[in-house]
Amino acid sequence: MTAAPPGLPGWSGLLAFADGGHGADGSGWSGSLPLTHGGHGVDGSGWLPLVPVALLAGGYLLAAVRDPRGWDHRRTAAWLAGCALLAVAVGPLAQLPDDPRGHMAQHLLLGMLAPLGLVLGAPVTLLLRVAPPPTRRLVGRLLRARLLHLIAHPVTVALLGTGGLALVLLTPMYAAAERHSALHHALHLHYVAAGYLFAWALAGPDPAPRRPGLAVRVGALLGAAAGHAVLAKYLYANAEILPPGLTDRDPAAFQSAAQLMYYGGDLAELFLAVALFATWYNRPDRLRPPRSTLINSTGRALPGWRRAG
Amino acid sequence: MADSIVPRTRTADVPDGRSSALAGVLIGVAIMAAVDEIVFHQLLAWHHFYDRSTPSVALLSDGLLHAAEVIALVGGFFWFADLRRRRALSGRLAWGGFLLGAGGFQLFDGLIDHKVLRLHQIRYGVHLVPYDVVWNVAGSVLLLAGAAVVWWSRSRRPGDGRR
Numbered sequence: 211m212t213a214a215p216p217g218l219p220g221w222s223g224l225l226a227f228a229d230g231g232h233g234a235d236g237s238g239w240s241g242s243l244p245l246t247h248g249g250h251g252v253d254g255s256g257w258l259p260l261v262p263v264a265l266l267a268g269g270y271l272l273a274a275v276r277d278p279r280g281w282d283h284r285r286t287a288a289w290l291a292g293c294a295l296l297a298v299a300v301g302p303l304a305q306l307p308d309d310p311r312g313h314m315a316q317h318l319l320l321g322m323l324a325p326l327g328l329v330l331g332a333p334v335t336l337l338l339r340v341a342p343p344p345t346r347r348l349v350g351r352l353l354r355a356r357l358l359h360l361i362a363h364p365v366t367v368a369l370l371g372t373g374g375l376a377l378v379l380l381t382p383m384y385a386a387a388e389r390h391s392a393l394h395h396a397l398h399l400h401y402v403a404a405g406y407l408f409a410w411a412l413a414g415p416d417p418a419p420r421r422p423g424l425a426v427r428v429g430a431l432l433g434a435a436a437g438h439a440v441l442a443k444y445l446y447a448n449a450e451i452l453p454p455g456l457t458d459r460d461p462a463a464f465q466s467a468a469q470l471m472y473y474g475g476d477l478a479e480l481f482l483a484v485a486l487f488a489t490w491y492n493r494p495d496r497l498r499p500p501r502s503t504l505i506n507s508t509g510r511a512l513p514g515w516r517r518a519g
Numbered sequence: 520m521a522d523s524i525v526p527r528t529r530t531a532d533v534p535d536g537r538s539s540a541l542a543g544v545l546i547g548v549a550i551m552a553a554v555d556e557i558v559f560h561q562l563l564a565w566h567h568f569y570d571r572s573t574p575s576v577a578l579l580s581d582g583l584l585h586a587a588e589v590i591a592l593v594g595g596f597f598w599f600a601d602l603r604r605r606r607a608l609s610g611r612l613a614w615g616g617f618l619l620g621a622g623g624f625q626l627f628d629g630l631i632d633h634k635v636l637r638l639h640q641i642r643y644g645v646h647l648v649p650y651d652v653v654w655n656v657a658g659s660v661l662l663l664a665g666a667a668v669v670w671w672s673r674s675r676r677p678g679d680g681r682r
Binding site for chain 2: 438490
């Protein structure tokens with residue numbers, strides 16, 4: 211997550227932001243941005259979506275400091291990186307004038323890259339460590355709920371995610387979201403939630419009871435990534451008519467947005483594949499065969515949800 | 520956790536020849552697919568980001584190929600690292616598998632994709648025969664070299680168990 215991935219426009223600025231201002235509030239720079247033209251769909255109050263992001267970062271930091279056993283700083287870094295990407299997506303990128311490329315960069319950050327950082331931050335494990343027993347029981351019950359296992363099954367999430375994307379981009383929903391800011395924000399929330407669910411279902415250190423085996427998860431990633439790539443190329447090829455329902459369209463801009471979607475999706479697929487196979491590589495029962503059997507026989511580590519190594 | 524893809528071998532210090540060769544095949548296929556895509560599709564641009572003349576099946580197969588290639592590359596290297604960590608890696612068989620995978624993919628691409636399914640050709644607007652010959656002969660050489668390495672390292676394995 212910390213490697214600097216090439217290929218996204220404005221990435222260097224984004225990293226500079228992640229280095230300089232990933233604190234709990236993000237208020238240091240939002241005031242210096244030109245808020246005059248208001249962006250798309252956000253009426254004047256362009257900084258408002260930053261509040262939940264700041265709460266996420268601040269709450270996590272507070273919990274990490276209070277963790278009695280000491281919290282892994284790499285997890286904190288991953289979470290803050292995820293929050294920084296969210297902040298970039300709902301802050302500076304939302305202030306850009308109406309442009310499909312800006313929207314696409316926003317969607318990539320919200321739906322793919324930021325959720326992976328958040329998942330690698332292991333917020334549920336942190337919550338289970340610092341929360342009072344009633345909350346822990348509630349989280350445990352939630353994690354064992356059959357409905358969650360159905361919704362968070364990798365295949366379900368892949369279908370919902372890629373299918374939802376197709377629904378937005380191939381129907382007049384995209385044009386509608388341009389006009390109605392409530393729908394616009396709801397869609398963004400949906401991207402973050404779907405991306406988080408997908409990354410969590412496939413990989414990550416948080417507890418995931420009944421997470422299916424490696425083959426199913428690899429298959430789901432394969433299907434989702436292929437669907438994403440095909441959708442991007444389909445949009446590129448039909449930039450004159452898709453997404454439908456727009457009044458003044460710029461096919462060239464939509465084509466470069468589709469290219470951004472294609473290569474950005476690649477990058478996210480690569481990161482997700484690394485995270486997925488890393489959970490296999492680091493699973494507790496496989497670490498250093500002769501000696502680690504002794505360590506593992508203490509029963510401390512539940513399969514698949516403690517960071518190992 | 521699932522061990523359906525990777526056979527479970529708990530004993531360390533014993534080379535797992537079959538896994539070594541298969542991990543090599545996986546990496547070989549993925550690297551050759553990546554070379555094909557990066558060098559021929561993107562750097563030389565002999566075919567394009569989206570080729571308007573190809574049917575929608577090609578679009579789907581291209582997307583699948585690309586996704587599979589990235590996943591196979593990452594998965595293959597993690598598998599390789601796991602075998603190495605457990606000292607179960609047979610280096611020769613992994614190299615043999617790598618050559619088998621690379622050559623096999625190139626030959627498959629040259630014969631099935633290019634000639635049987637006619638999804639795309641190596642290059643457009645030129646005389647194709649020299650390109651096809653070079654492509655497929657190179658693939659065959661890689662494939663035969665891989666088969667030779669695998670055969671050679673298997674035939675001498677009973678003598679010295681290691682490597």
